[in-house]
Every structure is written in structure tokens, then in C-alpha cells.
Amino acid sequence: MAVLVIDHDSIVYDLMAAVARVTGRTDITYELAEWDGMADLVGGQRELFRIFEECFSLEAMIAGTNGGLLLGAGPALQSFKADGDELHIATHRQKRFTDAIAGFYAHHRIAVDSITLTADKLAVCRAVSADVLIDDKPTTIAAAHAAGQPVLSLHHAYCRAALAEAGAPVCTDWAAIRAVVRARWPVIESAAARR
Numbered sequence: 001m002a003v004l005v006i007d008h009d010s011i012v013y014d015l016m017a018a019v020a021r022v023t024g025r026t027d028i029t030y031e032l033a034e035w036d037g038m039a040d041l042v043g044g045q046r047e048l049f050r051i052f053e054e055c056f057s058l059e060a061m062i063a064g065t066n067g068g069l070l071l072g073a074g075p076a077l078q079s080f081k082a083d084g085d086e087l088h089i090a091t092h093r094q095k096r097f098t099d100a101i102a103g104f105y106a107h108h109r110i111a112v113d114s115i116t117l118t119a120d121k122l123a124v125c126r127a128v129s130a131d132v133l134i135d136d137k138p139t140t141i142a143a144a145h146a147a148g149q150p151v152l153s154l155h156h157a158y159c160r161a162a163l164a165e166a167g168a169p170v171c172t173d174w175a176a177i178r179a180v181v182r183a184r185w186p187v188i189e190s191a192a193a194r195r
Contacts, residue, residue: 005088
């Protein structure tokens with residue numbers, strides 16, 4: 001069994017696709033070299049935050065392809081729960097979005113153990129004794145590595161350097177994340193389960 005702390009935006013929820021849908025832009029993808037580059041594309045930080053607000057409602061989150069899930073995220077998270085893993089969502093959003101995020105996971109029938117809206121994801125990792133943090137923000141990846149917290153991410157262009165610096169395995173999709181987690185934290189069946 002593993003205890004996973006998982007970011008929501010751009011790890012489970014396809015935020016880039018939502019922003020591209022709202023703006024009508026086709027150049028907003030996970031291949032952006034820097035996350036901050038998105039603000040330049042949409043007319044600045046203030047406009048980007050306005051667009052994020054539009055993307056953060058439950059209706060907006062489930063409107064996209066795959067119901068707003070990044071490809072493979074739903075089955076991977078459901079299989080982690082079936083294996084007995086703990087799933088703790090930690091995302092840097094304002095608390096008023098808690099119900100929308102909870103609704104997103106309920107809509108996709110993904111049982112999570114907790115949802116915490118905070119910038120300090122390492123505090124969540126410490127509180128739940130996380131085995132691994134799954135996050136895409138380069139500064140969070142670096143902080144996790146510095147603190148000795150194992151970290152994984154989808155291999156988005158803007159976080160590749162931080163992942164390489166942390167020595168994190170390359171995970172191009174959720175199947176790869178699942179394989180790394182299962183290799184490091186295998187499911188151990190109880191004697192009763194094997195009978």
C-alpha cells in the first residue's frame with residue numbers, strides 16, 4: 001500500500017485543455033517551456049487568473065474531453081484505490097473551490113481520502129506520511145526533492161528540468177506513474193485475501 005499526495009491541476013484535471021477551450025487558443029499545451037509563459041499568451045497574469053476562475057467550476061472541469069481528466073488518470077486512480085492505496089488531493093486553489101473539486105472526483109467515481117487546498121503540499125505530505133508526491137510545479141518538485149520527499153510528475157515540458165534535477169523517473173502518462181508506484185510500493189496481499 002502507498003500513500004499518495006496528488007496535485008489536481010495538470011496532473012488529474014486537464015487544466016491546459018480547459019484554458020485552451022476558454023481562450024480559443026491552440027498554442028496552450030503542456031509543451032509550453034514555462035508555466036508562466038501561459039500568462040504572456042493570454043494577456044498577462046490578471047487575465048490568466050480570470051481565465052482560471054472560469055475553468056475552476058465543476059461544470060467547466062467536467063466539460064472537456066474525457067470529462068476533464070488527463071488521459072489515463074481516472075483508471076489509474078481507481079486502480080490505486082482498488083489496491084488499497086490512500087489518495088490525498090492537495091492543490092493550490094482558494095478554499096471556495098473545495099466543493100467543485102470534490103464534485104469532480106465524485107463525478108468520476110474516484111474515491112479520495114482527503115482534499116486539501118493549500119500552497120504547502122509538503123505539509124500535507126508530512127501530515128499523511130506520504131510515500132510520494134505527484135505534482136507538476138517546478139518549485140514544488142525542487143522543494144520535495146530538497147526535503148527528501150519522493151516526487152513524480154507527468155513529464156510536461158515546463159517541469160522536465162526540475163524532475164531531472166530531482167532524479168525522478170520519466171513518466172509520460174498515468175500508466176508510467178502507476179508502474180513506478182507499484183514497483184516501489186507493491187500491493188501486499190494478506191493471507192486472508194489469498195485464500
